[in-house]
Amino acid sequence: MDWIEKYLNILQCPYCGGDLEYIKEKNQLICKSCKKTFDIVDGIPILLKKMKK
Numbered sequence: 001m002d003w004i005e006k007y008l009n010i011l012q013c014p015y016c017g018g019d020l021e022y023i024k025e026k027n028q029l030i031c032k033s034c035k036k037t038f039d040i041v042d043g044i045p046i047l048l049k050k051m052k053k
């Protein structure tokens with residue numbers, strides 16, 4: 001999972017464009033600005049806006 005930390009600087013929050021932080025314990029990324037969290041599935045961060053139904 002180390003590559004995620006390397007590439008964090010080129011990833012951004014799809015909602016607000018803010019910086020993301022990797023939370024190892026939860027295996028999630030969190031946006032430093034709007035505090036939304038994104039799951040990491042099979043080593044791939046899911047940085048998609050969730051569809052509203």
Ligand SMILES: [Zn+2]
Nearest residue numbers: 013016031034
């Ligand atoms: Zn954000």
